[in-house]
Amino acid sequence: MVQSLGFLKESASQTAGPYVHIGLTPNFASIGGVYETDLGATMVNDKTLGRRITISGRVLDGTGTPLRDALIEIWQADASGLYNSPSELRGSADPNFAGWGRCPTHGETGEYRFETIKPGRAPFRDGRLMAPHISFWIVARGINLGLNTRMYFGDEETANAEDPVLARIEHRIRVPTLIAAANGDTYRFDIHLQGEKETVFFDI
Amino acid sequence: MTDLSNSKPETGAFFPRDRLWHPPGLTPGYKTSVLRSPQKALLSLDGTVSEITGPVFGHSILGELDNDLIHNFAKSGESAIGERLVVHGRVLDERGRPVPGALLEFWQANAGGRYRHKKETYLAPLDPNFGGCGRTITDANGHYAFRTVKPGPYPWPNGVNDWRPAHIHFSVFGHGFAQRLITQMYFEGDPMIWKCPIVQTIPDKAAIEQLVAALDWGNTIPMDARAYKFDIVLRGRRSTLFENRMEGN
Ligand SMILES: [Fe+2]
Numbered sequence: 213m214v215q216s217l218g219f220l221k222e223s224a225s226q227t228a229g230p231y232v233h234i235g236l237t238p239n240f241a242s243i244g245g246v247y248e249t250d251l252g253a254t255m256v257n258d259k260t261l262g263r264r265i266t267i268s269g270r271v272l273d274g275t276g277t278p279l280r281d282a283l284i285e286i287w288q289a290d291a292s293g294l295y296n297s298p299s300e301l302r303g304s305a306d307p308n309f310a311g312w313g314r315c316p317t318h319g320e321t322g323e324y325r326f327e328t329i330k331p332g333r334a335p336f337r338d339g340r341l342m343a344p345h346i347s348f349w350i351v352a353r354g355i356n357l358g359l360n361t362r363m364y365f366g367d368e369e370t371a372n373a374e375d376p377v378l379a380r381i382e383h384r385i386r387v388p389t390l391i392a393a394a395n396g397d398t399y400r401f402d403i404h405l406q407g408e409k410e411t412v413f414f415d416i
Numbered sequence: 417m418t419d420l421s422n423s424k425p426e427t428g429a430f431f432p433r434d435r436l437w438h439p440p441g442l443t444p445g446y447k448t449s450v451l452r453s454p455q456k457a458l459l460s461l462d463g464t465v466s467e468i469t470g471p472v473f474g475h476s477i478l479g480e481l482d483n484d485l486i487h488n489f490a491k492s493g494e495s496a497i498g499e500r501l502v503v504h505g506r507v508l509d510e511r512g513r514p515v516p517g518a519l520l521e522f523w524q525a526n527a528g529g530r531y532r533h534k535k536e537t538y539l540a541p542l543d544p545n546f547g548g549c550g551r552t553i554t555d556a557n558g559h560y561a562f563r564t565v566k567p568g569p570y571p572w573p574n575g576v577n578d579w580r581p582a583h584i585h586f587s588v589f590g591h592g593f594a595q596r597l598i599t600q601m602y603f604e605g606d607p608m609i610w611k612c613p614i615v616q617t618i619p620d621k622a623a624i625e626q627l628v629a630a631l632d633w634g635n636t637i638p639m640d641a642r643a644y645k646f647d648i649v650l651r652g653r654r655s656t657l658f659e660n661r662m663e664g665n
Contacts, residue, residue: 218511218512219431219510219511219512219652220508220509220510220511220512220649220652221434221437221510221622221623221626221649222433222434222437222438222510222597222649222650222651223597223599223626223627223648223649223650224437224438224439224599224618224620224623224624224626224627225438225439225597225598225599226439226585226598226599226600226614226615226617226618226627227446227449227598227614227617228585228587228598229585229614230533230535231523231531231533231535231536231585232523232585232598233533234523234531234532234533234547234548234549235521235522235523235548235549235585235587236521236523236587238547238549241532241533241534242534243489243532243547243548243549245489245547246479246481246482246488246489246547246549246550247479247482247549247551248479251473251477273451273452274450274451274452275451277451279452281535285596287466287469287470287471287593289466295465295466295469296471296472297469297470297471297472297591297592298425298472298591299425299426299427299465299468299469299470299591299592300465300469301425301427302465310471311471312470312471319534334464334465334466335464335465336464337429337462337463337464342464342466345466347466347467347593349593349596351598352452353448353452354446354448354449354450354451354452354453355441355449355452355453356438356439356440356441356443356446356449356453356617357435357438357439357441358596358597358598359454360594362466377461377464380459380461381459386456405451405452405453405454406451406452406453406454406455410454410455410456411454412456412459413454413456413458413459414458414459414460414461415432415433415435415458415459415460415461416430416461416463416467416594
């Protein structure tokens with residue numbers, strides 16, 4: 213016998229199910245009057261620092277059909293690369309930018325859309341800079357454990373080329389699955405759950 | 417944002433997720449998972465600042481009735497129909513430490529097993545006084561509580577005769593984005609737990625039992641509401657005592 217380490221087990225995940233909107237975006241689900249607004253619906257205000265950008269796309273299943281009942285959350289650094297979190301020890305992030313957003317995919321088209329700002333660069337564990345990126349978390353009916361991935365920017369070729377996380381992807385043909393196509397201030401990022409273009413998902 | 421405690425914020429990376437404890441992505445008994453589960457290996461990544469940080473929600477976002485599903489959608493002076501419950505517990509991490517300041521959001525069917533959602537087709541009636549959502553934030557000891565009515569079981573299209581056991585959905589934020597979790601709470605003694613294809617996506621019986629709330633007779637409020645206790649465990653994080661230092665530090 214040895215001493216017990218005394219650790220607990222993480223509660224097992226269960227699918228968010230088809231009615232996740234009731235809990236997380238009730239106003240979107242036409243349940244009015246309970247919360248004033250849906251959390252994470254607005255990410256920027258007039259005072260937020262940084263370049264305004266729009267990110268949109270869809271989440272596609274193994275047949276290429278968009279999920280019309282998914283929910284996406286994003287988490288990102290501010291324009292100078294700082295996170296608005298107590299665990300951020302490098303400095304104080306922009307007080308007018310929480311860095312977190314939540315959006316259900318559209319009930320007909322499956323489109324999601326975030327109005328946010330372009331994040332700055334933050335360091336990897338060894339101090340090298342990562343390219344600007346946004347963390348994504350995707351839940352839906354049929355997804356048993358939330359999926360983590362990252363979106364990088366198509367107009368950051370130099371930074372992307374030296375990004376230590378992208379460098380870890382063994383099959384280089386899959387790197388573009390994490391890179392959003394730039395069109396001015398609008399970025400297009402589709403997430404493929406399966407198939408030839410399956411997005412690289414992370415075990416973070 | 418909110419000051420969660422007097423202690424220094426933690427910056428260690430999170431313990432790796434035990435993916436044999438969680439349900440796998442592909443679980444054919446739950447048919448919708450077949451076309452929605454990634455088929456390629458995940459890219460393992462020891463947490464960077466992007467994963468060890470996470471949003472903080474202050475108590476200022478909460479309304480007075482946010483943690484009272486019996487009343488938060490009801491007309492003035494009325495209340496939701498059903499068995500009145502208090503659901504409470506703690507949010508802990510894998511090290512057994514309380515997680516203060518954790519935002520919990522919950523949603524559920526009404527007492528008849530009907531959700532207030534446009535895609536819901538079950539013939540059980542809506543309760544005009546029940547919306548089905550609530551939220552709260554854990555206190556300094558990681559404790560939370562809310563009032564609700566017991567949700568009913570409901571049938572769902574999967575097999576020809578699949579039913580969900582009574583359950584409450586929970587969404588949980590910890591202190592890092594890597595701790596983000598959605599799970600479900602079940603009720604002690606419900607025989608339908610063991611017939612449910614969604615419950616059965618979890619391979620380990622002990623992991624299922626961890627999601628079953630106990631009837632808490634001690635905290636039951638006489639002549640008012642029975643209590644169920646449901647603790648939630650989020651990922652723990654490494655101590656940073658012997659972490660590799662960034663170059664130059
Ligand atoms: Fe449900």
